Amino acid sequence: MITINNLTVKYGEQVALNIKSSITFKKGDRIGIIGSNGAGKSTLVKAILGLINYQGKIHIEIKPEQIAAHMQENNYVETMKIKYVMEAILNTKIKKNRKLQELIEFFNFERCLNKKFSNLSGGQKQRFTIIMVLMQDSPLVFFDEVTSGLDFETRQQLMSKITQWYEEKDTTICIVSHYYEELDNIAEKILILEKGNVVDFGYKDDLFRKYCGNSIIIIANTESNMAIIKEFKKIEAPEHLIAISCDDDDEEMDIMKLLVINDVNFKRSNNDIEIMSINAKASFKRGLEGGVRNECKAI
Template sequence: MLTINNLDVTFGSHRALHINQEITFEKNDRIGIIGSNGAGKSTLIKTLLGMVPFEGKIESTITPQQMAVHLQENNYSSNVSVKTIMETMLGLKVSDSQELQQLITYFDFDSSLKKRFSKLSGGQKQRLTLIIVLMQQAELTFLDEVSSGLDFETRQTLMTKLTDWFADKSKTLCVVSHYYDELEKLTNKLLLLHQGEVVCFGTKEALFEKYCGYSVITVEDNEQTRNHFSTHRKLAAPSLVLAIACNDEAEELEIVSHCIKSNINYKRRNNDIEIMTLNAKAQEGFVDEK
């Protein structure tokens, strides 16, 4: 569907993106684009949409007009009803489109149609833009921080809705998010960026195995656990977490058995995006600026 080769994007003297490997988005992919602030995530989306000049090569079987995007900031008129905004953006009447009516109902948005945009909650504003974006039924859809600023419950509800909506769609989806649980739900591949460069790209399972191993056992990081597992291979992990790498099932069983005998609480992980991300950057030589 879309292949990136040797892509460079610069703004003045600042190089915002430098991709020196082949990255391919295939039909029906669910790709999570992840990275810290300034990694180049939004710049990449805008480049693929033809909104930003670049050097290099992007081969695509679809045009930017066949793509849809939900950007971080979406501003609408506050002086008219949400229904008017929706009909103006889509160029059709709600009453004339069964597909639009289904989306409105699916996202529980019927009661919001008569409101003005300024009167919507954060979650309702996001649903408005999602309805407009999904109504385009694009071959490739970008969702850029779609749940940013929402409370936990609203975010979880929205992610469940999106996961279910795309479950039976043969479309490609790219999701930018800093919430690991969202990427776990929505994606099957990950593109990890760091300061404009690609750290890694591939399926979640393949990347976890490459950078973490067969599985990871996590325990509380304290003097007791560090002593208990002093001879085992440790991985980079979030604060207060000790991550012990397991190369195979036998090693995993040995570590779990030790945890049980020593009354140490543990969690088994075989597809943890946060731990994978930390170790991918460490092993590929990417260091966060302090």
Template sequence: MLTIKKLSVTFGQNVALEIDQEIRFEENDRIGIIGSNGAGKSTLINSLLGIVPYKGDIQTNLTPRDMAVHLQENSYSNNVSVKLIMETILGTKLKANKELQELIAYFDFDKCLAKRFNKLSGGQKQRLTLILVMLQKADLTFFDEVSSGLDFETRQILMTKLTNWYSQRSGTLCVVSHYYDELEKLTNKLLLLDKGRVVAFGRLEELFSQYCGYSVITVEDTPVTKTFFGEYRQLKAPSQVLALACHNQEDERKIVNLCIQSNINYKRRNNDIEIMTLNAKGSEEVSHG
């Protein structure tokens, strides 16, 4: 579908993106793109869409009409109803378009149709843009921080609907997000960027195995637990979390038994994107140290 052979983007003297390994987007991939601010996430999307100039080789049989994009910030006219905005942008009438009616019902957006855009809440504005993007049924769709600025409950509802919708439909998705739980729900591959370079790219289970092991047992990080589990490999983890790498099922069994015998609360993880990302970046720092 789309292959990045080599890609370089510069703004003045600053290198915003430098990809020197092959990145392939396959049909029906669900690719999460993650990285800190300035990592090159939006620059990558803009390059693939042809919005910013770049040097390199992007091979694809897709045309701009085969792609759709949901941007972080979207603004529409406040002088007309949301219904008219939809019909104008999509070039269709609501009454004549059953798929549009289905999406409006799916996102519980019916009561918003008569409102002006500036009267919508943050979550309602996101739903409007999602409906406009999803109705295109593009071969390749980009979602750039789709739930940015929303409260926790609204974000959870929105992501659940988005996940369920695409679980029954084809098309390749590229999801830019700094929320690990969103990526775990929506994606099966991960592209990790840092300072404009690729740290890791691959299927989630493969990357987890590479950087974390068979599984990870997490407990509260205290002086006692750090000493208690000192013989086991300790991974980089969020603050107040001690992450213990299990190389195989036997390692996992030993650590779990120790937790049970010592009355230590624990969690087993085999797909934790946050812990995997921290250790992938740590590995990259060591290799360039």
């Protein structure tokens, strides 16, 4: 579907994206694109869509008009009722288009049709744009921070709807998000970016095992908890948490028994995207530092 080779994007003298290795998005892939602010996530999407200049090669097997995209900022006419904006852009009448009716009902958007765009809430504006994207029934879809700025419940509802809509379809979906929990149910592959570089790309389960082990046990980061699990292997985690890596089921059971005996609350996971990405980026950074040290020794 998409193949990227030696892609570089610059804003003035600043390198915003620098992808050296070849990356391929296949038909039917469900890809989550993650990274810190300024990692190059939106820049990558804009380059693929041809919205910015770049150096290198991006080969797309379909025509540009066959791609649908939900970008971070979407502006529409604010002086007309939203139903007329919808009909004008889609060149169809709601009353005559069964698919459009189904989408409006699917996203509980009926009561918004007579409102102006400026009077819609953040969640309603997102629903409107998502309906416009899904109506295109494109083989390749990009969602760039589709739930940014929305409360947790609204984010969950929207992602659940999107996941449900594409459940039986072979659409290639690329979702840019900094909300890791949004990608749990829809993303099968993860592309991790950091400061314009590719940290890693692959199936979510493979990346978790690569950087976290068979599973992890997560507990609060306290001195007492640290003392209890001091003999076990710990990996990188958010500051308020401790993540213990388990190589197999026996080790996992030993850790959980110890925590139960000591009355410590814990969470077990074999797919935590946030902790996986933290460790992937830490490994990538160590590799860069090791490369710098080796070059210095060579000199």
